[in-house]
Amino acid sequence: MFKKILENVSNCPPLVHCITNYVTVNDCANSVLACGGAPIMADDINEVEEIISICNALVINIGTLNERTVAAMIMAGKKANRLGRPVILDPVGAGASSLRTNTVFKLLNEVQFSVIRGNVSEIKTIDQGSGTTKGVDADISDAVNKDNLDQMIAFAKALSEKTGAIIAITGAIDIVADHQKALVIRNGHPMMSRITGTGCMLTTVIGSYCGANPEQLLLATSAAVSCMGLCGELAFEKVQSQEAGTASFRAFLIDAMSLMNIETLKGGMKLETR
Amino acid sequence: MFKKILENVSNCPPLVHCITNYVTVNDCANSVLACGGAPIMADDINEVEEIISICNALVINIGTLNERTVAAMIMAGKKANRLGRPVILDPVGAGASSLRTNTVFKLLNEVQFSVIRGNVSEIKTIDQGSGTTKGVDADISDAVNKDNLDQMIAFAKALSEKTGAIIAITGAIDIVADHQKALVIRNGHPMMSRITGTGCMLTTVIGSYCGANPEQLLLATSAAVSCMGLCGELAFEKVQSQEAGTASFRAFLIDAMSLMNIETLKGGMKLETR
Amino acid sequence: MFKKILENVSNCPPLVHCITNYVTVNDCANSVLACGGAPIMADDINEVEEIISICNALVINIGTLNERTVAAMIMAGKKANRLGRPVILDPVGAGASSLRTNTVFKLLNEVQFSVIRGNVSEIKTIDQGSGTTKGVDADISDAVNKDNLDQMIAFAKALSEKTGAIIAITGAIDIVADHQKALVIRNGHPMMSRITGTGCMLTTVIGSYCGANPEQLLLATSAAVSCMGLCGELAFEKVQSQEAGTASFRAFLIDAMSLMNIETLKGGMKLETR
Numbered sequence: 132m133f134k135k136i137l138e139n140v141s142n143c144p145p146l147v148h149c150i151t152n153y154v155t156v157n158d159c160a161n162s163v164l165a166c167g168g169a170p171i172m173a174d175d176i177n178e179v180e181e182i183i184s185i186c187n188a189l190v191i192n193i194g195t196l197n198e199r200t201v202a203a204m205i206m207a208g209k210k211a212n213r214l215g216r217p218v219i220l221d222p223v224g225a226g227a228s229s230l231r232t233n234t235v236f237k238l239l240n241e242v243q244f245s246v247i248r249g250n251v252s253e254i255k256t257i258d259q260g261s262g263t264t265k266g267v268d269a270d271i272s273d274a275v276n277k278d279n280l281d282q283m284i285a286f287a288k289a290l291s292e293k294t295g296a297i298i299a300i301t302g303a304i305d306i307v308a309d310h311q312k313a314l315v316i317r318n319g320h321p322m323m324s325r326i327t328g329t330g331c332m333l334t335t336v337i338g339s340y341c342g343a344n345p346e347q348l349l350l351a352t353s354a355a356v357s358c359m360g361l362c363g364e365l366a367f368e369k370v371q372s373q374e375a376g377t378a379s380f381r382a383f384l385i386d387a388m389s390l391m392n393i394e395t396l397k398g399g400m401k402l403e404t405r
Numbered sequence: 406m407f408k409k410i411l412e413n414v415s416n417c418p419p420l421v422h423c424i425t426n427y428v429t430v431n432d433c434a435n436s437v438l439a440c441g442g443a444p445i446m447a448d449d450i451n452e453v454e455e456i457i458s459i460c461n462a463l464v465i466n467i468g469t470l471n472e473r474t475v476a477a478m479i480m481a482g483k484k485a486n487r488l489g490r491p492v493i494l495d496p497v498g499a500g501a502s503s504l505r506t507n508t509v510f511k512l513l514n515e516v517q518f519s520v521i522r523g524n525v526s527e528i529k530t531i532d533q534g535s536g537t538t539k540g541v542d543a544d545i546s547d548a549v550n551k552d553n554l555d556q557m558i559a560f561a562k563a564l565s566e567k568t569g570a571i572i573a574i575t576g577a578i579d580i581v582a583d584h585q586k587a588l589v590i591r592n593g594h595p596m597m598s599r600i601t602g603t604g605c606m607l608t609t610v611i612g613s614y615c616g617a618n619p620e621q622l623l624l625a626t627s628a629a630v631s632c633m634g635l636c637g638e639l640a641f642e643k644v645q646s647q648e649a650g651t652a653s654f655r656a657f658l659i660d661a662m663s664l665m666n667i668e669t670l671k672g673g674m675k676l677e678t679r
Numbered sequence: 680m681f682k683k684i685l686e687n688v689s690n691c692p693p694l695v696h697c698i699t700n701y702v703t704v705n706d707c708a709n710s711v712l713a714c715g716g717a718p719i720m721a722d723d724i725n726e727v728e729e730i731i732s733i734c735n736a737l738v739i740n741i742g743t744l745n746e747r748t749v750a751a752m753i754m755a756g757k758k759a760n761r762l763g764r765p766v767i768l769d770p771v772g773a774g775a776s777s778l779r780t781n782t783v784f785k786l787l788n789e790v791q792f793s794v795i796r797g798n799v800s801e802i803k804t805i806d807q808g809s810g811t812t813k814g815v816d817a818d819i820s821d822a823v824n825k826d827n828l829d830q831m832i833a834f835a836k837a838l839s840e841k842t843g844a845i846i847a848i849t850g851a852i853d854i855v856a857d858h859q860k861a862l863v864i865r866n867g868h869p870m871m872s873r874i875t876g877t878g879c880m881l882t883t884v885i886g887s888y889c890g891a892n893p894e895q896l897l898l899a900t901s902a903a904v905s906c907m908g909l910c911g912e913l914a915f916e917k918v919q920s921q922e923a924g925t926a927s928f929r930a931f932l933i934d935a936m937s938l939m940n941i942e943t944l945k946g947g948m949k950l951e952t953r
Binding site (some may be wrong): 426428468469501502503504505600601602650651653656 | 701704705708709712713717718719720721722723725726729730733747929930931932933934935936937938
C-alpha cells in the first residue's frame with residue numbers, strides 16, 4: 132500500500148520549504164532529512180517565492196508566528212498554489228489566542244492548502260472559528276475515542292469537503308480523511324506528548340512524503356502519520372530497555388525515522404479504512 | 406520538605422508561558438515537559454496578554470533580546486502581575502552589553518518579578534547597575550565560595566528585599582533567598598557549564614514549580630534548583646559509564662528531569678538553611 | 680602540526696560571537712563549547728558592537744537571514760575588522776535565492792573576512808556571482824573529486840587571493856587554502872549530510888580555533904576541518920555499534936568534539952599539503 136510512496140521519496144528526494152517556529156525548527160529539519168527529504172528553512176518575504184520555486188512542497192507552521200513571517204507565509208503559499216506544489220498547514224495553538232485563530236483564517240482565505248494537520252482542538256477551531264485549545268495541546272474533552280470515532284470521521288470528511296484539503300487529526304487515535312474516504316491509524320505512544328514538537332515533526336514528514344507524491348496526497352499523508360506513530364512505538368521500546376527519559380526518546384524517535392523502511396512499516400502499521 | 410511541591414506539579418500540571426531566546430528554546434520547552442509542566446512559547450505583542458491569561462506562570466529570558474520581544478515581555482509581565490501569576494526573570498548576559506543591562510532595568514521598573522535567577526555576575530549587575538559578566542558566563546572572580554558565602558547570602562537577602570523577588574544565584578554553590586531566609590544548595594556538576602542552556606532550562610523548571618505552587622515561591626524555587634543540580638549529577642554518572650561527551654550529557658540531564666521523583670530528590674538533595 | 684593550535688584553545692578559551700540562523704543555533708553554541716570555546720549569540724544592532732569588543736572572533740552565518748540581522752552582521756563585521764578580530768563567513772544557501780546571493784556580496788563588500796567556509800556550490804557562487812545551489816546543499820555536479828581536485832585547488836587559491844580570506848570548501852573532500860598553499864583533508868563521513876547543521880557547526884569551530892590563534896588562520900581552519908571530519912568518523916562508528924540513527928549520530932558528533940585531544944587528532948587526521 133505504501134511501497135510506492137516510500138520509493139518515490141528515496142528515488143527522488145523532495146526538497147521541502149518550511150516556514151516554521153523557532154522552538155522545534157531544528158527537529159523539523161532533522162525529521163525531513165531522517166525521512167529522506169532535504170529541508171530549506173526560509174522565512175524572509177524577499178526570498179520565499181524564489182525558494183518555493185525550487186522546492187517540492189511547502190510547510191507552514193504557526194507555532195511562534197509574528198507579523199513578519201505571516202506575510203511571508205501568505206506570499207509563499209500563493210506562489211506554491213500557482214506552481215501546483217502541495218502546501219501543508221500546521222495550525223499550532225489555533226484557538227489559544229485570537230491572533231492564532233485569526234491568522235489561520237487569513238491563511239485559509241488566501242492559500243489553498245493540500246493538507247491540514249493538527250490536534251483535535253486545533254482542527255475544531257478551523258471548523259468552528261473558535262476553540263478550546265489548552266495552550267498548544269488538545270483539550271482532553273475533545274479527544275477522539277472509541278465512542279465518538281464515527282462522528283469524528285464524519286467531521287473530518289465534512290471539513291475536507293469544506294476546505295478542499297486532506298484533514299489529519301492526530302492524537303491517541305489518528306484520522307486522515309479526504310471528503311470521501313478516511314483512514315484510522317492506531318500507531319503511536321503516549322510518550323510522544325512528553326516532548327515538544329512531535330506534531331511539528333510529523334507535519335514536515337507529511338510535507339516530504341507529499342512533495343514526492345503530489346498525486347497521492349491521502350496515501351502520502353497516511354503513510355507519514357502511520358510511520359511517525361510507529362517510530363514513537365519503536366523509540367519507546369528503546370527507552371524502556373535503557374531506562375532512559377524523554378530527551379533520549381526524542382533522539383530515538385528521529386533515529387527510528389532515519390532507519391524506517393517499507394518492511395518495518397508494513398510489519399507495524401495499524402491502519403483501517405473507513 | 407519538597408513532597409507537596411512536586412505533588413502539586415503532577416496533580417495539576419502548570420501551563421508555563423515562556424518568552425525566551427532562540428538558542429535554548431527547544432531545551433526550555435522540553436525541560437518544562439520533563440518536569441511535569443506544559444510549555445507555550447509565544448512572543449508576539451498581539452497575543453501575549455491572552456496567552457498569559459490561560460497560563461500559570463510567565464518566564465522571561467533575555468538571551469537573544471530584540472526590540473520586538475522586549476515590548477512583548479513588558480506587556481506580558483504587566484498582565485501576569487495583574488492576574489497574580491508568578492513571573493520569573495532570567496537576565497542572561499546582563500552586564501555584557503548596555504542593551505542587556507538597560508533592558509533588565511526597564512523590565513525591573515515595569516514588572517514585579519517573583520523570582521530572579523542568574524549567575525553571580527548577572528545578579529550583581531542587577532544590584533549595581535553595571536557588571537563584569539564575561540559574555541554570558543559569570544566572571545570567575547565573582548564566584549560564590551566558602552570564604553564569601555556569608556557575605557553572598559547577606560547580599561542575596563538584601564537584593565530580595567530591594568526587588569521584592571526571590572533571588573536565585575546559581576553556580577558551583579547555589580543560593581536561593583528571600584529577604585529573611587536563604588537556602589544554600591550544593592547539588593550540580595561542573596559539566597553543566599559545558600553545554601549551553603542549563604541556566605535557561607533551570608529557569609523554566611522554576612517557572613513550572615512556581616506555577617504549580619504560587620504560595621510557596623521560596624520552596625518551589627529551591628526544589629527546582631536542587632532538582633536540576635541533582636539531574637546534573639545523575640547525568641554525569643551516566644556519561645562516565647558510557648564514556649560519552651557533552652551532547653549525551655545534555656540528553657541525560659533532561660532524561661533525569663523526566664524521571665525525577667520525590668524519593669530520588671530526597672536521597673540526593675544537598676541543602677542547608679541559613 | 681596542530682598541537683599549538685589546540686593548546687591555545689584550551690589555555691585561553693576563546694569567546695566567540697555568533698550571528699547565526701535559528702535552525703542550528705543550539706548545535707552551534709554547543710559546538711563552540713564542545714571544542715573548548717564559549718559562545719555568545721547576539722544579533723541586535725544595539726549590542727553587536729559591544730559584544731564583539733569582548734570576544735575573540737565573530738561568526739556570521741546567513742542560514743535564516745532577514746533585514747534586521749543583515750544590518751547587525753555588517754555593523755558587527757566592521758567593528759571586528761577595526762579591532763583586528765577574525766571574522767568567519769558561512770554563506771548558507773548562497774545561490775539558492777537572489778536575497779542570499781546579494782546579501783553575501785553586500786557582506787563581502789563591507790566586511791573583510793578572515794575565513795569563508797561553504798560547500799562547493801556556495802563558494803562558486805561567491806566567485807561567479809550566481810550559483811547552482813540545490814536548496815542549501817551543494818549541487819552534485821559541483822562536487823570536488825579526484826579528477827577535478829587540481830583545478831579546485833587552483834580555484835580556491837585564486838579566490839583566496841581575490842577575497843583576502845582563507846577559503847574552506849567542504850564536502851567529501853575538503854580544501855582549505857590561502858593564496859599560496861592548500862591543504863586537502865579527507866576526513867569525514869557521508870552520514871554528516873544526513874543531519875542539519877554540520878556545516879554551521881564546523882564554521883563555529885573554525886571561529887573558536889581562529890579566535891584562539893589569530894596569527895595562524897590557515898592552520899587553525901585546517902585543524903577545525905580535520906577535527907570535525909574525524910568526529911564524523913568516530914560518531915559513525917558509535918552509531919554502527921549501537922544500530923542507531925541520525926539523531927544519535929548528531930549527539931555522538933558533538934560528543935566526539937568534546938572528547939577530542941591532540942593524540943586522537945594526530946592518529947586520525949588525513950591531510951595532504953598542496
